[in-house]
Amino acid sequence: MPLLKRLAPQLIALAALALLVTLVFPGFLNISVNDGRLVGPVIDVLKRVAPVALLATGMTLVIATRGIDLSVGTIMAICGAFAAWAIAGGWGLVPALLLALGAGALAGLWNGALVAVVGIQPFVATLILMTMGRGIAQLITEGRILTFTNPGFAFFGSGTFLGLPFPAWLWLATGIGAALLMRRTALGLLIEAIGINRRASALAGVNATVLLIAVYIASGLCAALAGIVVTADIRGADANNAGLWLELDAILAVVIGGNSLLGGRFSILASLLGALIIQTIDTGILLAGFPSEYNLVIKAGLVLVILILQSPRIAAEWRVWRDTRTAPQPAAGARP
Amino acid sequence: MTTKFLMTTAAALAISASAALAEGETVGFSQIGSESGWRAAETTLTRQQAEERGLQLQFADAQQKQENQIAAIRSFIAQGVDAILLAPVVATGWDSVLEEAKEAEIPVVLLDRQVDSADDLYLTAVGSNLVHEGEVAGEWLAGTVGDAECRIVELQGTTGSSPAIDRKTGFENAISGHDNLEIVRSQTGDFTRAQGKEVMESFLQAENGGKDICALYAHNDDMAVGAIQAIKEAGLKPGEDILIVSIDGVPDLFQAMAAGEANATVELTPNMAGPAFDALAAYWADGTEPAKFIQTESKLFTQADDPAGEYERRKGLGY
Numbered sequence: 172m173p174l175l176k177r178l179a180p181q182l183i184a185l186a187a188l189a190l191l192v193t194l195v196f197p198g199f200l201n202i203s204v205n206d207g208r209l210v211g212p213v214i215d216v217l218k219r220v221a222p223v224a225l226l227a228t229g230m231t232l233v234i235a236t237r238g239i240d241l242s243v244g245t246i247m248a249i250c251g252a253f254a255a256w257a258i259a260g261g262w263g264l265v266p267a268l269l270l271a272l273g274a275g276a277l278a279g280l281w282n283g284a285l286v287a288v289v290g291i292q293p294f295v296a297t298l299i300l301m302t303m304g305r306g307i308a309q310l311i312t313e314g315r316i317l318t319f320t321n322p323g324f325a326f327f328g329s330g331t332f333l334g335l336p337f338p339a340w341l342w343l344a345t346g347i348g349a350a351l352l353m354r355r356t357a358l359g360l361l362i363e364a365i366g367i368n369r370r371a372s373a374l375a376g377v378n379a380t381v382l383l384i385a386v387y388i389a390s391g392l393c394a395a396l397a398g399i400v401v402t403a404d405i406r407g408a409d410a411n412n413a414g415l416w417l418e419l420d421a422i423l424a425v426v427i428g429g430n431s432l433l434g435g436r437f438s439i440l441a442s443l444l445g446a447l448i449i450q451t452i453d454t455g456i457l458l459a460g461f462p463s464e465y466n467l468v469i470k471a472g473l474v475l476v477i478l479i480l481q482s483p484r485i486a487a488e489w490r491v492w493r494d495t496r497t498a499p500q501p502a503a504g505a506r507p
Numbered sequence: 508m509t510t511k512f513l514m515t516t517a518a519a520l521a522i523s524a525s526a527a528l529a530e531g532e533t534v535g536f537s538q539i540g541s542e543s544g545w546r547a548a549e550t551t552l553t554r555q556q557a558e559e560r561g562l563q564l565q566f567a568d569a570q571q572k573q574e575n576q577i578a579a580i581r582s583f584i585a586q587g588v589d590a591i592l593l594a595p596v597v598a599t600g601w602d603s604v605l606e607e608a609k610e611a612e613i614p615v616v617l618l619d620r621q622v623d624s625a626d627d628l629y630l631t632a633v634g635s636n637l638v639h640e641g642e643v644a645g646e647w648l649a650g651t652v653g654d655a656e657c658r659i660v661e662l663q664g665t666t667g668s669s670p671a672i673d674r675k676t677g678f679e680n681a682i683s684g685h686d687n688l689e690i691v692r693s694q695t696g697d698f699t700r701a702q703g704k705e706v707m708e709s710f711l712q713a714e715n716g717g718k719d720i721c722a723l724y725a726h727n728d729d730m731a732v733g734a735i736q737a738i739k740e741a742g743l744k745p746g747e748d749i750l751i752v753s754i755d756g757v758p759d760l761f762q763a764m765a766a767g768e769a770n771a772t773v774e775l776t777p778n779m780a781g782p783a784f785d786a787l788a789a790y791w792a793d794g795t796e797p798a799k800f801i802q803t804e805s806k807l808f809t810q811a812d813d814p815a816g817e818y819e820r821r822k823g824l825g826y
Contacts, residue, residue, distance in 0.1 A: 196713065314542075
């Protein structure tokens with residue numbers, strides 16, 4: 172199965188990490204049933220990974236076009252602020268969700284237009300919204316944490332559906348849905364074509380401008396969903412902290428997923444596994460009970476090891492080393 | 508005779524001028540910005556306190572930039588204000604502008620944060636003692652649990668920040684004499700609700716679904732509010748199954764206390780301006796030099812202290 176072969180490095184890394192965490196915290200894989208819902212550290216990982224997994228889904232597509240979207244963390248804060256503002260203002264659940272998604276799409280349209288129409292480099296174009304956008308969120312919340320009580324909206328952060336936390340269903344549905352849409356239609360191929368050579372693909376008849384804008388809008392929508400999840404989770408919009416630095420975790424998830432930052436071939440499922448790897452590290456560190464000064468050092472060390480093991484050059488060296496070790500014996504026997 | 512007449516008029520004018528000043532002195536206030544709800548409340552209370560005392564307040568929002576604060580102070584000096592309140596965004600780099608204020612004989616009072624300048628460059632500093640805040644929280648917990656065994660989990664502030672270090676130290680000082688109190692898990696929740704909730708979830712998982720935890724100490728109220736949600740979602744009763752004590756005194760925590768979901772908070776008062784204006788009034792009246800540090804009260808609030816009423820009093824302050 173080519174899919175399994177593509178995902179093998181990420182699956183092995185995830186399994187090895189789960190084993191490592193189990194060694195320092197023996198109850199890591201325990202799952203129990205409490206009031207008809209599953210409870211356990213693994214379930215927490217599936218729930219807590221939601222924001223990064225959602226961001227990574229959109230980020231994979233953007234990176235496949237040889238772009239990058241640094242603004243997703245800020246878009247989360249803006250969309251969360253809009254949603255909380257609408258809920259607190261008595262708009263009701265559906266209009267609040269639509270407003271948040273609309274804000275995400277608009278932010279994506281802004282990024283996409285800067286990149287595809289104006290021709291600004293994606294790094295710079297999305298940096299604008301990344302640095303300025305938090306101000307928009309602060310304007311909406313007036314600088315405070317805007318709280319609300321709405322069980323329907325809170326369900327998006329802490330509800331349970333068929334035993335699993337709702338955020339887990341949300342990222343699974345979004346991620347797998349996007350992956351199917353890319354691979355069951357020609358969309359994925361067209362996005363890869365733009366990433367490999369935008370001019371050539373445009374000359375071959377791909378409407379690169381529209382597709383690029385659409386990809387940034389998709390990233391904005393994913394960020395809006397992530398913003399809804401984190402806002403619903405704490406029942407309040409925290410404009411200063413919601414999604415802060417999460418764009419970097421999303422990019423890391425895409426990279427751990429083995430996707431090239433130079434665009435082209437991509438796998439959303441691998442990015443989702445990358446997000447799971449990051450969250451397993453985060454949750455594992457919290458469960459292990461190390462002093463917090465070590466958190467980031469441990470995370471950096473583990474990510475480094477995973478990336479080194481995935482490096483094509485290391486893999487090539489390993490193959491050479493293995494061949495030179497096994498090769499001499501038949502050669503010696505063949506000598507007259 | 509003419510000279511004498513002129514002199515008396517001048518003296519009379521001078522007296523009336525100084526009397527008028529006592530009524531409506533002008534105070535310049537250079538605020539950091541509006542980085543948090545607490546700071547917004549500090550701004551609101553400073554305006555209220557100035558109004559109550561009949562002072563003219565010139566307000567300058569620095570939007571988290573030191574150069575804006577320095578420019579604001581220079582403009583206050585140029586206007587010839589009677590005093591300057593400064594909530595410094597960083598600790599260093601104030602020497603030259605503070606010297607300019609000193610040469611113009613304008614007293615400067617620092618609010619809630621300190622600077623690394625010589626202490627003769629400012630009149631006084633008003634602030635809270637962060638170690639003491641942690642001690643008040645720890646003493647409350649030690650007094651509440653008595654001799655019972657108590658396994659405590661701690662949500663720390665941002666790793667390496669002075670509130671996190673000092674509030675941790677103070678709490679540990681307070682419980683050090685009690686062998687039945689033990690901090691079993693301590694992790695950073697970065698002062699945010701979201702992190703407070705996530706870290707509390709892991710504490711609950713690690714401590715037998717939360718059944719082994721007796722109390723939570725959070726370095727700020729926001730993390731405690733996040734942790735309360737995590738405890739509720741784990742099927743436990745915050746405030747009963749797990750005691751909750753935190754620091755700051757923000758309205759949302761008073762709401763949680765009113766609902767019986769939190770037990771105590773140590774207030775970091777946003778009214779830093781009140782003691783500052785008192786010190787200035789004494790200084791203007793007869794030149795009394797206040798102490799170089801005026802410590803604000805770290806008041807403990809529990810469920811018995813009318814949390815619903817405290818919430819009502821605070822919600823309009825801009826938290």
